[in-house]
Amino acid sequence: MGKNHSVPTDLFSQFVQHALDLAGIFVFAISGALLAVRKNFDVFGLAVLAEVTALGGGLIRDLIIGAVPPAAFTDQGYFVTPLIATAVVFFLHPEVERINTTINVFDAAGLGLFCVSGTIKAYDYGLNLTASATLGLATAVGGGVLRDLLGNDVPSLLRWDRDLYAVPAMVGATMVVVLIHFDALTPATGVVAVICAFGLRLLAMRFHWRAPRAWHRRSTVAEEV
Amino acid sequence: MGKNHSVPTDLFSQFVQHALDLAGIFVFAISGALLAVRKNFDVFGLAVLAEVTALGGGLIRDLIIGAVPPAAFTDQGYFVTPLIATAVVFFLHPEVERINTTINVFDAAGLGLFCVSGTIKAYDYGLNLTASATLGLATAVGGGVLRDLLGNDVPSLLRWDRDLYAVPAMVGATMVVVLIHFDALTPATGVVAVICAFGLRLLAMRFHWRAPRAWHRRSTVAEEV
Amino acid sequence: MGKNHSVPTDLFSQFVQHALDLAGIFVFAISGALLAVRKNFDVFGLAVLAEVTALGGGLIRDLIIGAVPPAAFTDQGYFVTPLIATAVVFFLHPEVERINTTINVFDAAGLGLFCVSGTIKAYDYGLNLTASATLGLATAVGGGVLRDLLGNDVPSLLRWDRDLYAVPAMVGATMVVVLIHFDALTPATGVVAVICAFGLRLLAMRFHWRAPRAWHRRSTVAEEV
Numbered sequence: 001m002g003k004n005h006s007v008p009t010d011l012f013s014q015f016v017q018h019a020l021d022l023a024g025i026f027v028f029a030i031s032g033a034l035l036a037v038r039k040n041f042d043v044f045g046l047a048v049l050a051e052v053t054a055l056g057g058g059l060i061r062d063l064i065i066g067a068v069p070p071a072a073f074t075d076q077g078y079f080v081t082p083l084i085a086t087a088v089v090f091f092l093h094p095e096v097e098r099i100n101t102t103i104n105v106f107d108a109a110g111l112g113l114f115c116v117s118g119t120i121k122a123y124d125y126g127l128n129l130t131a132s133a134t135l136g137l138a139t140a141v142g143g144g145v146l147r148d149l150l151g152n153d154v155p156s157l158l159r160w161d162r163d164l165y166a167v168p169a170m171v172g173a174t175m176v177v178v179l180i181h182f183d184a185l186t187p188a189t190g191v192v193a194v195i196c197a198f199g200l201r202l203l204a205m206r207f208h209w210r211a212p213r214a215w216h217r218r219s220t221v222a223e224e225v
Numbered sequence: 226m227g228k229n230h231s232v233p234t235d236l237f238s239q240f241v242q243h244a245l246d247l248a249g250i251f252v253f254a255i256s257g258a259l260l261a262v263r264k265n266f267d268v269f270g271l272a273v274l275a276e277v278t279a280l281g282g283g284l285i286r287d288l289i290i291g292a293v294p295p296a297a298f299t300d301q302g303y304f305v306t307p308l309i310a311t312a313v314v315f316f317l318h319p320e321v322e323r324i325n326t327t328i329n330v331f332d333a334a335g336l337g338l339f340c341v342s343g344t345i346k347a348y349d350y351g352l353n354l355t356a357s358a359t360l361g362l363a364t365a366v367g368g369g370v371l372r373d374l375l376g377n378d379v380p381s382l383l384r385w386d387r388d389l390y391a392v393p394a395m396v397g398a399t400m401v402v403v404l405i406h407f408d409a410l411t412p413a414t415g416v417v418a419v420i421c422a423f424g425l426r427l428l429a430m431r432f433h434w435r436a437p438r439a440w441h442r443r444s445t446v447a448e449e450v
Numbered sequence: 451m452g453k454n455h456s457v458p459t460d461l462f463s464q465f466v467q468h469a470l471d472l473a474g475i476f477v478f479a480i481s482g483a484l485l486a487v488r489k490n491f492d493v494f495g496l497a498v499l500a501e502v503t504a505l506g507g508g509l510i511r512d513l514i515i516g517a518v519p520p521a522a523f524t525d526q527g528y529f530v531t532p533l534i535a536t537a538v539v540f541f542l543h544p545e546v547e548r549i550n551t552t553i554n555v556f557d558a559a560g561l562g563l564f565c566v567s568g569t570i571k572a573y574d575y576g577l578n579l580t581a582s583a584t585l586g587l588a589t590a591v592g593g594g595v596l597r598d599l600l601g602n603d604v605p606s607l608l609r610w611d612r613d614l615y616a617v618p619a620m621v622g623a624t625m626v627v628v629l630i631h632f633d634a635l636t637p638a639t640g641v642v643a644v645i646c647a648f649g650l651r652l653l654a655m656r657f658h659w660r661a662p663r664a665w666h667r668r669s670t671v672a673e674e675v
């Protein structure tokens with residue numbers, strides 16, 4: 001169905017790509033299941049939140065580019081992986097909470113991977129460069145937004161008091177479209193984009209980088225949150 | 226548009242199927258309108274919540290399988306039925322609240338019906354068995370999740386302190402795909418799947434069956450809900 | 451892709467139509483960015499809420515009618531306009547808050563415009579009259595609902611204590627389908643529908659028109675909101 005096959009969608013070999021996808025899905029699912037535990041959900045709530053967090057971003061992208069049925073529903077591995085994450089959190093969540101920092105590192109890796117692979121898939125379906133980068137961002141962060149909506153939280157992505165999360169994904173997605181524009185997207189340069197997004201997110205966590213809020217906001221608007 | 230017509234989509238005769246669909250839509254719409262009353266919404270809020278609760282699950286399924294425009298927008302009866310439910314709740318809601326148990330029984334019937342018909346429709350559009358069962362579940366419970374999101378509640382589906390709701394729908398959907406796998410899906414066996422899901426939900430309400438939360442959760446994680 | 455081109459989709463000349471669309475997108479984006487400031491989001495949260503508020507209604511419509519990729523992702527102007535609104539609110543939000551009434555007038559104009567253009571586009575894609583009017587309404591109000599969901603508010607659209615918002619859009623969308631039914635939709639009559647919806651919303655704001663809640667609701671149901 002893709003209209004434009006000049007892009008190297010086999011950025012990595014198919015096998016490595018799929019293994020990396022499943023790893024990213026796994027860590028995103030862990031973050032969904034952990035929120036479900038904190039929210040006091042039952043085991044089915046854990047599974048729902050794990051599936052939605054892991055697959056939601058790609059699902060949104062696939063609906064928008066018209067890739068139906070979405071990959072989340074055609075690849076059995078995509079469906080089963082979040083269930084494994086659910087089982088891990090269900091039985092071992094105190095241990096999982098304890099290695100929260102490790103999980104955040106893997107989550108950063110998933111962020112880097114998905115912003116790049118999402119951008120490439122969108123471009124491959126014929127979207128323009130701006131739209132492709134936007135959908136790369138949506139692929140990387142969409143699942144987390146849906147997770148927070150189902151947990152009845154303000155999406156942590158939007159809050160000023162959280163370390164930068166969207167910006168590293170934006171940088172990764174933007175690098176990909178710049179590479180495509182200059183016809184320089186290769187497996188090697190794609191990996192560089194993944195590593196840049198991954199590294200930026202690690203730095204943002206390490207040094208608590210945050211984005212500014214609106215200028216002069218305190219002067220006139222009451223705090224409502 | 227369906228790719229696979231060997232499945233008996235006319236599980237019931239067209240007329241009976243449509244009448245049952247409308248009955249299911251009606252009771253789901255009642256539950257949406259009742260939440261809107263409790264939330265203090267105006268009459269248009271009632272209508273929006275009734276429509277979304279009744280049609281949201283099927284809408285999600287149709288977008289994912291690529292059945293656009295979704296049935297919710299092509300069948301006038303689907304659109305009008307929730308408006309009738311809105312009028313009933315608007316004028317008679319104290320009486321409707323009083324027969325809440327009766328409504329829950331009908332809601333259980335809608336759950337059983339939609340998990341089966343949703344699974345069949347997804348399979349009919351070419352999805353694999355796992356994906357079909359997942360979408361059958363989504364058809365049955367998706368509208369209730371959207372209702373709770375619009376009402377700014379945590380989806381009751383996910384909460385551990387509610388009687389099992391997703392599990393009966395999972396059982397019904399799983400029965401259908403097992404029947405399809407063994408080439409044994411007929412109107413009679415399809416009805417059995419509906420009745421099993423319906424009966425399980427009734428038993429869950431009668432005996433307050435609940436699903437477990439994560440093991441040892443109290444030991445390390447503060448209650449946040 | 452449209453199945454039915456007898457409708458004058460070029461209700462206005464292409465250029466004027468596009469300019470009006472961008473104006474509507476701009477004011478919707480301002481309302482999204484202002485909510486983000488009140489919610490204490492950072493600058494990226496402002497941009498996300500501006501984009502979602504401005505483009506969400508049309509995105510929902512396009513997914514439902516099968517117009518993928520949606521216009522929001524194919525028209526660069528649609529994407530860039532909310533970013534300009536974000537910059538305006540980021541640097542000047544006290545001034546923007548001060549002209550809130552002016553913004554509400556523009557928002558009413560966007561409401562009128564989008565309910566009419568959304569209805570026409572849906573009909574143009576082959577939907578029936580009821581569905582087309584529903585999607586015209588969804589185009590006009592969908593972005594605001596998504597904005598409120600992301601801000602973790604009950605959608606203001608549904609609350610009884612807000613001036614009528616959906617009703618003017620319903621009237622505009624209904625006028626369009628009645629005009630189509632009688633084969634009387636022309637640029638002139640289309641503009642009349644826009645002006646009616648716009649005017650009704652202005653009157654609703656001026657005289658604080660509200661819709662009734664369910665009858666006898668106080669007698670039996672506790673206030674929960």
